[in-house]
Amino acid sequence: MDGPGEEVLLSGNAAIARACVESGVTLVTGYPGTPITPVIEILQNGKTELKAQWAINEKVAMDIAAGHSWAGLRTLVTMKMSGLNVAADTVLSVAASGTVGGLVIYVGDDPNVYYGMVEQDSRYYALLSSAPMLVPANPQELLDFTKRAFELSERIGGPVFLRSTTVLSYTFSKVTLGEIRRMRQKAGVVFDADRFTKVGSLRCLQQHRAALSRVESAGELTDDLNELTITGTPIGVIASSLAWDYLCEVLDKQDLDLTRLKVSTANPIPGSKINQLLASVKKVLVLEELEPIIEGAVRAEAIRCDNRPEIFGKAEGMIPRVGDLSPDLIREALSKVLGEEFDACPGAGLPDHIGEMEVKRLLTFCAGCPHRSTYFALISAMEKMGLDPGRFPVTGDIGCTILGINEPFKICWTEVSMGNSIGLASGFLEAGMKKPVVAALGDGTFFHAGIPPIIDAVSAGRDLPIVILDNNWMSMTGYQENPGTRNGRGRRISIEDVLWGLGVRSVNVCNPYRLKKATRAFRRLLISEGVNVLIMRAPCVARKPPAYKVPVRINQKKCPGFDACERTCIEALACPALIRAGDRVLVEEADCMNCGLCAHYCPKGAISRRWFGVRRRKDGI
Ligand code: SF4
Ligand code: SF4
Numbered sequence: 001m002d003g004p005g006e007e008v009l010l011s012g013n014a015a016i017a018r019a020c021v022e023s024g025v026t027l028v029t030g031y032p033g034t035p036i037t038p039v040i041e042i043l044q045n046g047k048t049e050l051k052a053q054w055a056i057n058e059k060v061a062m063d064i065a066a067g068h069s070w071a072g073l074r075t076l077v078t079m080k081m082s083g084l085n086v087a088a089d090t091v092l093s094v095a096a097s098g099t100v101g102g103l104v105i106y107v108g109d110d111p112n113v114y115y116g117m118v119e120q121d122s123r124y125y126a127l128l129s130s131a132p133m134l135v136p137a138n139p140q141e142l143l144d145f146t147k148r149a150f151e152l153s154e155r156i157g158g159p160v161f162l163r164s165t166t167v168l169s170y171t172f173s174k175v176t177l178g179e180i181r182r183m184r185q186k187a188g189v190v191f192d193a194d195r196f197t198k199v200g201s202l203r204c205l206q207q208h209r210a211a212l213s214r215v216e217s218a219g220e221l222t223d224d225l226n227e228l229t230i231t232g233t234p235i236g237v238i239a240s241s242l243a244w245d246y247l248c249e250v251l252d253k254q255d256l257d258l259t260r261l262k263v264s265t266a267n268p269i270p271g272s273k274i275n276q277l278l279a280s281v282k283k284v285l286v287l288e289e290l291e292p293i294i295e296g297a298v299r300a301e302a303i304r305c306d307n308r309p310e311i312f313g314k315a316e317g318m319i320p321r322v323g324d325l326s327p328d329l330i331r332e333a334l335s336k337v338l339g340e341e342f343d344a345c346p347g348a349g350l351p352d353h354i355g356e357m358e359v360k361r362l363l364t365f366c367a368g369c370p371h372r373s374t375y376f377a378l379i380s381a382m383e384k385m386g387l388d389p390g391r392f393p394v395t396g397d398i399g400c401t402i403l404g405i406n407e408p409f410k411i412c413w414t415e416v417s418m419g420n421s422i423g424l425a426s427g428f429l430e431a432g433m434k435k436p437v438v439a440a441l442g443d444g445t446f447f448h449a450g451i452p453p454i455i456d457a458v459s460a461g462r463d464l465p466i467v468i469l470d471n472n473w474m475s476m477t478g479y480q481e482n483p484g485t486r487n488g489r490g491r492r493i494s495i496e497d498v499l500w501g502l503g504v505r506s507v508n509v510c511n512p513y514r515l516k517k518a519t520r521a522f523r524r525l526l527i528s529e530g531v532n533v534l535i536m537r538a539p540c541v542a543r544k545p546p547a548y549k550v551p552v553r554i555n556q557k558k559c560p561g562f563d564a565c566e567r568t569c570i571e572a573l574a575c576p577a578l579i580r581a582g583d584r585v586l587v588e589e590a591d592c593m594n595c596g597l598c599a600h601y602c603p604k605g606a607i608s609r610r611w612f613g614v615r616r617r618k619d620g621i
Helices: 012-022 038-045 058-070 081-097 125-129 138-155 166-170 203-222 242-254 273-278 293-303 326-339 350-357 370-386 402-403 420-430 443-459 496-501 515-526 569-573 597-601
Strands: 007-011 028-030 051-054 074-078 103-109 160-163 172-176 227-229 234-241 258-261 265-266 283-287 310-312 412-414 436-441 466-469 508-510 531-537 552-554 579-582 583-588 607-609
Touching: 007 012, 007 583, 012 038, 012 138, 012 160, 012 258, 012 326, 028 058, 028 273, 038 051, 038 074, 038 466, 058 074, 058 081, 058 103, 058 508, 081 103, 081 125, 081 203, 081 579, 103 138, 125 160, 125 265, 125 293, 125 310, 125 350, 125 508, 138 160, 138 166, 138 172, 160 166, 166 370, 203 265, 203 273, 203 293, 227 273, 234 242, 234 273, 234 293, 234 326, 242 258, 242 283, 242 326, 258 273, 283 436, 310 326, 370 466, 370 515, 370 597, 402 412, 402 436, 412 420, 420 436, 420 443, 420 466, 420 515, 436 443, 443 496, 443 531, 466 515, 496 508, 496 531, 508 515, 515 531, 552 583, 569 579, 597 607
Parallel strands: 028 051, 028 074, 074 103, 103 160, 234 258, 234 283, 283 310, 436 466, 466 531, 508 531
Antiparallel strands: 007 172, 227 258, 552 607, 579 583
16 A cells, blocks of 8 residues: 555545545445545455445445444445435434544535436535535545544534546546554443434424534634635636636636635535625626526625626536536636637647547447347237237336337336336336336445335235346446355345245246247246245356357348348347348457347247357356
């Protein structure tokens, strides 16, 4: 491990991992999701005594973190923005109760939705829970602010949010390392019903007052992080997080020395520094990604100012509320406010140019992915039963399994939140939709939030066929293990055993590559009564390729060619290993996993796999 004072190239996430070590944190927990996943992975792979663990979901992670903090030790809990919604119940309660050991909640937002899900601004959670929030602007600040957040948490006795974004968490830059603090190992919890329970409204009201006063104290203790520079210019700029770094780049390039305020605390927003800036300028541009939270505070302060400066930001549409910001966008906005033409920033116009070079590819499963075979079998079963997949909904869920929503399958109809597929299907049934309504989810999602809605469906006596696409890992977020992972690090929990315990009527396990059997299994599932579950089990090919060794080949004499084939294997399966070369269809051997789906599909029998000598693993793993 590099020593204090050394400069190293770190990503934002690596800087946070380092800060945990430097801060003497004893536990880092969370649930994977872009952009925060690497923090725990870096710590798990590093040489440190610190415990870094994934929890079953974000709420459980937050519960564990709260317990660790109340036992007096330092802990960081991490989740993506949508995970914060899952953890919110505990987050708000713990923010009211307060903490003992330092507790930092690292949340990653995703402006511009680089990785899917709602474009959410988690800064609102700091306001909602009356907890301070620090918003760093670069990897060095991610390290420094994380350490500061632990100190602040212990000074005020409450949790502190640390908010980053996808671009910031994955940005690399030089970071100066600090001293490593020794961990405090001795744990102990005191009985304190006034803080650790919510029994009685008086206690709750007192906790609310205490939380508000903690935010006020945090404002005083972190005021130095909000940097105000008054240069006497009639135009000022207020910027926060990455927008601040972009602003510095633009000011440097245009050789401007404007009055400016860097806002590093989203809660509390530094009202007095905003006031000082407003009093010294005629116009103010406010720069922040997503919601106009700081802008709202600036406008509220401006009303009380004698000079009433003009405010520019999202309200006039000058700064977008959707998507992320860029130096180019800030340069344009600044140019409008100043009424001056600016030189283009280096790299200006590059995104458009890159857009022209973009190769349009279908967002689909990897070559040989077992989920492709699963959906193929489900559609085959529906067609054989005369059920139009366009009329009978299959509710989808979060993870790789949702790629069934895209061409060519278009079998999943919905994607809302973790475990939602089952509740949504129940809602469709309660609305009187024609059966079957199928719910489809992955193994990780089943453990995360799929169990309560199954209990609900069983106890309500619904007829709900459920398919669990069990590929052994949480592949979408980087192949993390879940409690059902076979040959994993922890004690394995059998999905079948859990399902039997929940009272479902039947549980069947099927290998998705055995297409005839899989189709028959789906036919039985689709006519079943009660809650029945079909587990389609085969490992993620990106982690463990199928054990089929015999190569799949296309007999060009039998294949009439791309144009003459009524529906080619490329169109029907969208397997990336099937490629077109002129009118010929070929198998890209380097990518092909020999799963055999295309051989099963080809109506001309042009694709074959010699079964002689094929080795198959018994358990499919
Ligand atoms: S489905 Fe068969 S016949 Fe059609 S393009 Fe593919 S290999 Fe050729
Ligand atoms: S066997 Fe066919 S469907 Fe399977 S990976 Fe190879 S080309 Fe794709």
